[in-house]
Amino acid sequence: MTAPNPDDFLLVGRISAAFGVRGELKISMxxxxxxxxxxxxxxxxxxxxxxxxxxxxxQHKGSLYLLRxxxxxxxxxxxxxxGLEAYIHRSDAAPLANDEYFLHDLVGxxxxxxxxxxxxxAVEIIETGANDVLVVRKLGQADILVPMVRTVxxxxxIAGGTITVTSLADIVPE
Numbered sequence: 750m751t752a753p754n755p756d757d758f759l760l761v762g763r764i765s766a767a768f769g770v771r772g773e774l775k776i777s778m779x780x781x782x783x784x785x786x787x788x789x790x791x792x793x794x795x796x797x798x799x800x801x802x803x804x805x806x807x808q809h810k811g812s813l814y815l816l817r818x819x820x821x822x823x824x825x826x827x828x829x830x831x832g833l834e835a836y837i838h839r840s841d842a843a844p845l846a847n848d849e850y851f852l853h854d855l856v857g858x859x860x861x862x863x864x865x866x867x868x869x870x871a872v873e874i875i876e877t878g879a880n881d882v883l884v885v886r887k888l889g890q891a892d893i894l895v896p897m898v899r900t901v902x903x904x905x906x907i908a909g910g911t912i913t914v915t916s917l918a919d920i921v922p923e
Contacts, residue, residue, distance in 0.1 A: 750877065753797040758836040759851065761786055765813070767827035774816040774827050775809065776835060783814065785843035792818065795833035850905055852881065860885045860895065860912045864905055868893060868917060883912070893917075 761780040767777055780786055787807070792798040804817035805847050816835075821827055845851075853875045860868040860883070869887030874897075881897040902914060904913045 757798065757839050758793060758797055759836050759839055759842055760791075762814070762835040764816075764830045764833045764835060768815055768825050770824045772818070772823050772827045774819040774821070774830060775804075776816045777813050778814050778815050781849075782843040783808070783812075786837060789837060791838070792816075793836040793838070794830055794879070795919070797836060800834050810851050820866055850907060852876075855883065855905065855912065856892065858905075858907070858910050859902070860910050860914060861917050863913055865869055866913070866917060870914060 755869075757800075759780075760813075762772050762776040762778040765777050766775045767773070776785070786792075786803075789803060792803050793800055801821070802819040803818045806814055806816050807891040809815045811833060821830065829898075834888075855871050858871045860871055862868060869890075871883050872886045872892070873884040874885060875882040883895040883897055883902075885893040885895055887893070901915050902912060902917060904911075906912075
């Protein structure tokens with residue numbers, strides 16, 4: 750059997766701790782659609798080749814949820830999962846609205862200004878408390894940090910492979 754392709758999965762949360770004595774887990778959700786994940790039957794924790802059956806998932810506090818996996822029924826088993834990342838299969842994701850995208854889909858896109866000036870290629874997304882930041886690399890130059898806000902990022906064309914931003918002078922202070 751071949752190993753699963755990591756590109757076929759989406760990170761939705763991280764197991765933070767065991768909860769109770771019957772194997773429940775605390776999971777910090779990073780999905781913008783946790784209500785959709787509550788409707789799914791499978792979740793992959795740690796190992797992308799081994800699906801777990803979701804017994805129950807409900808909000809506990811803020812982005813912290815309580816998760817019951819049918820295959821995890823003891824506190825020891827739950828504690829062994831602490832720190833593991835939780836994924837869903839990409840095909841199980843909630844449909845995206847027109848102005849939504851998966852962050853990992855931005856990596857590799859060409860970044861250009863509205864005037865058509867090539868800035869470089871997106872190599873990373875940094876998630877901050879205020880807004881995400883796109884790291885753009887241009888060979889032979891320092892990386893450029895682009896705040897992912899509507900006043901700076903004018904359009905994202907995943908299919909066309911481009912991200913259009915305001916002028917470079919608006920992004921890079923002198």
